[in-house]
Amino acid sequence: MTTTIPAADLPRARRAGTRLVRLHLISRQFPGALAVLAGCAALLRIALRLHWMRDDPASARQMLLLIECAAASVVAVAARNPFGESERTTGRLLPLLRLGAALLLSATAVGALVLGAVAARLPGGRLGVLRDVTGLAGVGLVTAAVLGGALAWAGPLVCTVVAEFALMESWQTPWTWPARPAHDRGAWLCAGLVFAAGTAVIAARGPRDTGADS
Numbered sequence: 001m002t003t004t005i006p007a008a009d010l011p012r013a014r015r016a017g018t019r020l021v022r023l024h025l026i027s028r029q030f031p032g033a034l035a036v037l038a039g040c041a042a043l044l045r046i047a048l049r050l051h052w053m054r055d056d057p058a059s060a061r062q063m064l065l066l067i068e069c070a071a072a073s074v075v076a077v078a079a080r081n082p083f084g085e086s087e088r089t090t091g092r093l094l095p096l097l098r099l100g101a102a103l104l105l106s107a108t109a110v111g112a113l114v115l116g117a118v119a120a121r122l123p124g125g126r127l128g129v130l131r132d133v134t135g136l137a138g139v140g141l142v143t144a145a146v147l148g149g150a151l152a153w154a155g156p157l158v159c160t161v162v163a164e165f166a167l168m169e170s171w172q173t174p175w176t177w178p179a180r181p182a183h184d185r186g187a188w189l190c191a192g193l194v195f196a197a198g199t200a201v202i203a204a205r206g207p208r209d210t211g212a213d214s
Contacts, residue, residue, distance in 0.1 A: 028101055033078040037109055040071045041116030048120040061123040062164055065178050068132045069160040071109040073153035075133075076140025076198075078105055080149020080207045099203035106137050106195075128182035135177050135191030136160065141198030149207035 044067050048060075079102060110133050114126050122129065136156040143155030159178070165171075166179035174186030181187075 028078045028080070028105075030078065030101070030105070033074050033105060034108065036074050037071055037112040040067050040074075040109075041112040043067055044113055044116040045120070048117060048122070057123060058167065061167060064123050064129075065132065065160055065163060065167075068113065068129065068178065069136055069156045071113055072133050072136030072140055072156045075102065075105045075109050075137040076144050076152035076156065077149055079141060079144050079152065079202050094206075095203040098206055099199055102137075102141060102199050102202055106134055106199075109133050109137065125182045131182065131188055131191045132178045134195045138191070138195035138198030141202040142194070144207040145198075145201045145205050146208060152207070 044064070047063050047067070079098065110130050113129050113133065114122075117126070117129075124132070136159055139155040139159050140152045144152035147154065163176050163178035166173075166176035171179060174180060174184060174190045177184070177187035177191045
């Protein structure tokens with residue numbers, strides 16, 4: 001049975017919905033996450049101006065990958081509310097809130113790094129940043145669902161270490177997508193699958209330490 005909201009109550013319902021979204025983002029330390037992402041963008045800006053970054057493409061790619069890992073870890077850790085999920089009372093809305101927060105922060109992470117590289121040569125290009133950050137964020141979100149939000153950074157870090165090794169050894173597998181060229185379709189597919197899995201599991205279950213029983 002579908003419940004119809006009277007027209008007179010629509011403004012009140014919209015205000016309540018906006019307030020719920022705002023409180024959900026605040027509970028996920030969204031303002032703090034934005035500050036850290038701004039710091040990642042500033043660090044990238046500084047790094048791209050260093051002469052050894054311009055003269056050594058391999059070192060530049062490795063530095064970019066570390067910054068991408070930091071940005072993706074912010075997305076994953078921010079899925080956790082250290083005080084539990086009071087929004088459980090909203091029932092079916094909670095998965096949508098989780099999904100929306102993950103997508104919004106992922107887009108913000110990519111945008112921050114792209115802005116940080118304005119007017120500078122970005123190793124792998126802007127599309128490479130989109131692929132790497134979203135893929136690593138997906139790894140982090142899966143880690144949050146399995147190990148808990150407090151350890152969500154471990155997944156992107158392990159993936160980054162593997163990718164750094166893949167860069168040095170010239171591995172060809174697309175599963176080490178951060179080490180592959182930006183036009184590699186297999187790498188895009190792998191990163192996309194991991195991101196889809198991460199957002200799906202975090203929306204359905206939430207981090208292990210706060211949403212396992214929701």
